[in-house]
Amino acid sequence: MKSLFFVVLPFAVLLLRIPALAETIRLYLKDGNYQLAREYQVLQDRVKYLSAERGEWEELPLELVDLDRTKKEAVQREESLKREAKEQDEEDAAIRAEREEIARIPQEHGAYYIHGGKLEPLKQAEVKIVHDKKRNVLKIISPIPMVPGKSTVELDGATSQFRIAEDRPEFYFRLSDIEGFGIVKLTPKKTLRVVESVSVLQVTNETTEERQLVPTFKKEVGEQLFKIWPEMPLEPGEYALIEYTEGAVNPQIWDFSAAPAK
Numbered sequence: 001m002k003s004l005f006f007v008v009l010p011f012a013v014l015l016l017r018i019p020a021l022a023e024t025i026r027l028y029l030k031d032g033n034y035q036l037a038r039e040y041q042v043l044q045d046r047v048k049y050l051s052a053e054r055g056e057w058e059e060l061p062l063e064l065v066d067l068d069r070t071k072k073e074a075v076q077r078e079e080s081l082k083r084e085a086k087e088q089d090e091e092d093a094a095i096r097a098e099r100e101e102i103a104r105i106p107q108e109h110g111a112y113y114i115h116g117g118k119l120e121p122l123k124q125a126e127v128k129i130v131h132d133k134k135r136n137v138l139k140i141i142s143p144i145p146m147v148p149g150k151s152t153v154e155l156d157g158a159t160s161q162f163r164i165a166e167d168r169p170e171f172y173f174r175l176s177d178i179e180g181f182g183i184v185k186l187t188p189k190k191t192l193r194v195v196e197s198v199s200v201l202q203v204t205n206e207t208t209e210e211r212q213l214v215p216t217f218k219k220e221v222g223e224q225l226f227k228i229w230p231e232m233p234l235e236p237g238e239y240a241l242i243e244y245t246e247g248a249v250n251p252q253i254w255d256f257s258a259a260p261a262k
Contacts, residue, residue, distance in 0.1 A: 023038075024036045024037065024052040025037045025038070025040065025070070026070065026073055027047070027060075027070055028065070028066040028069040028073070029064050029065060029066060030063075030064055030065070030066045031064075035049060035051065035060070036052040036053055037049035037050055037051060038051075038052050040070075042062065042067065043062075044062075045061065045062050046060060046061055046062050047059065047060045047061075047062055047065045047067075098221070101114070101119070102172075102221050102222060102225070104119060105119060105172050105225065106174075107174070108174070109175065109176040110122070110124065110173075110174055110254065111171055111172070111173050111174075111254035112171060112172040112173075112174075113164065113169060113170075113171055114169075114170040114171065114172065114227075115164075119172065122162055122171075122254035122255075122256060123161075123254070124252060124253065125155050125240070125253040125255045126155070126156070127153060127154070127155060127251060127252070127253050128153075128154055128156075129151050129152070129153050129198065129249065130151060130152050130154055131149065131151050149199075149200060150197065150198065150199050151197070151198045151200070152194050152195075152197050152198065153195040153196045153197075153198060153209075153249070153251055154189075154192045154193065154194055155186070155192060155193045155240075155253065155255055156191070156192055157191065157192065157193065158188055158190070158191050158193070159238060160193075160238060160255040160257040161257075162255065162256040162257065163257045163259055164256050164257065164258050164259070166258075166260060167233035167258070167260035168230050168232075168233055169229065169234070170227060170228070170229040171227070171228050171229065171241060172221070172225065172226070172227055172228075173225070173227075173228050173241055173243075174224060174225045174226075175224040175225075175243055176243065176252070177224075178224065179243055180246055181241070181242060181243045181244070182213045182214065182228070182242060183213070183214040183216050183228065183230060183239055183240070183241055184196070184211050184214065184239065184240055184242050185212040185214055185237060185238070186212075186237070186238040186239060186240055186255070187238075188237075188238055193238050193255070195211065195240065195251060195253060196209050196210055196211035196251065197209070197211075198210075198249055207247050207249060208247075209244075209246070209247070209249065211242070214234070214239065215230065215231040215232065216228050216229060216230050217229055217230075233260065234258045234260065235258070236258055237257075238255065238256075238257055238258075239255070239256055239257070239258055240253045240254060240255040240256065241253070241254040241256075
């Protein structure tokens with residue numbers, strides 16, 4: 001019997017604690033104190049309530065209870081719970097929508113513009129590198145035969161054929177490898193756009209690249225799949241999504257023109 005007593009006792013204590021863990025109501029008194037109740041009933045001259053602490057029905061004189069404050073807090077709590085439930089439903093719906101959207105993204109390496117519930121693929125641009133002195137033109141290949149001096153990485157055409165009217169466009173970017181990536185602002189120059197400038201040192205052949213990276217938010221949503229969008233609204237101009245290996249001069253470019261509506 002002794003062992004049975006010690007087995008039953010903790011279970012009995014657990015049962016007594018359950019009411020305290022359930023939803024409670026603050027039954028306010030006019031002196032500022034309150035009783036924690038599971039529920040209450042207003043009778044003729046008294047308030048009968050189920051104590052959340054003791055698990056028993058108890059009574060208080062009606063004249064001591066601040067019913068207005070009790071009811072007001074109960075209404076506020078109910079509204080808060082409804083608001084939280086709505087926010088949770090909206091968050092869950094957004095997560096489901098994003099998962100469905102991600103499932104529709106092709107497995108092919110590339111960039112995809114998110115617009116009006118659709119995914120529009122951007123065309124990868126043909127990139128060339130131009131040596132400044134004689135404007136010797138080389139197509140980007142890997143590894144690219146670099147010569148000492150300064151060069152520029154360029155795109156033909158003064159503007160992109162892919163136009164975006166939003167000032168904070170969102171993209172999905174599926175990388176071909178684990179490399180650097182981002183959004184760059186291009187520099188228009190007559191009939192071309194400059195992506196970046198490249199400097200190669202005479203003796204060491206050390207390469208440095210300078211580009212105008214736009215501050216962005218990035219979110220990994222799959223294996224080598226990212227969502228990317230600018231931190232601040234884009235000014236009208238020429239831009240591109242870029243994937244690159246630092247120092248290798250091997251940028252892959254998906255260009256677009258931003259013309260936000262005013």
